[in-house]
Amino acid sequence: MTYFVETDQFNQMISYHPYVTTGKEKKKIKYSLLDRIQEVLGSKWNRFKEGTRQAFDMICFLGTELGFVYAGDDYLAERHDISDRTIRNRLKELEELGQVIKVHRRTKRCNGRGKPIYLFVNHPYFTYWVELLGIDLKDFQTDFQTENAENPCESKEEERKKIPTYSLPKKQESNINISNNKIVQYVVNRVNDSIKKGTRIKYLSSYIDRMVRSLEWQALYAENRRQQALKQQQEAQNSKIIQDFLGIKKPETVPFYNWLEQ
Known part of the structure; x- marks a missing residue:
């Protein structure tokens, strides 16, 4: 869209x-x-x-x-x-x-x-x-x-690598703190806009609710990414330990030439 x-x-x-x-x-x-x-x-x-x-x-x-x-x-x-x-x-x-x-x-x-x-x-x-x-x-x-x-x-x-960071994360239990400074900043922005336009603020409470949900969503996704990074790091370490134990040498990487950059 x-x-x-x-x-x-x-x-x-x-x-x-x-x-x-x-x-x-x-x-x-x-x-x-x-x-x-x-x-x-x-x-x-x-x-x-x-x-x-x-x-x-x-x-x-x-x-x-x-x-x-x-x-x-x-x-x-x-x-x-x-x-x-x-x-x-x-x-x-x-x-x-x-x-x-x-x-x-x-x-x-x-x-x-x-x-x-x-x-x-x-x-x-x-x-x-x-x-x-x-x-x-x-x-x-x-x-x-x-x-x-x-x-x-x-x-x-x-496909997994291309999932956007703004996609909605799965609901999970997590200890996530949302900065009060961000909430205050967004409310101040909304108030300043209303002052500049010379209009009254309507439905401020619903605006704050939506904004808090959005911040919570961003925090949840950040936590998901952190957990994924830890998992990938652990898998890489386990793989290296197995390769060292079996005496498997890492193959030399062939330099990549990107023709699209010409």
């Missing part, structure tokens, strides 16, 4: 007060986004050209203040001496890995689809933009499942 950002919504988004303002704060947010991308890409990150890695760095930097980026593919490509096709492929990969979700600015041409806007899932403002744009995260999960159904040749292991 395609979500559109109306002109007044876009103006509100770009005029919103930044989450970070100082260079030190921007650097911290940028690396938190970039580190997460490197984590989900794994060894593939090292096979990218330097220009591609620099483009990722810039995309994360542009998203530090407000949690989204809308720079054009041609601008990023020219800035880092790579093709605009490479930029589009890498951004699509971030979508598939659940690091961003894509919405479109409204236009009168091209069936209403204007330039895309990429919202960073791991940015603190993500929940706020989801609320503002009326985004139902289940729609993105449905689109993702449909896309996989049209590509039956992929293995189950590959």
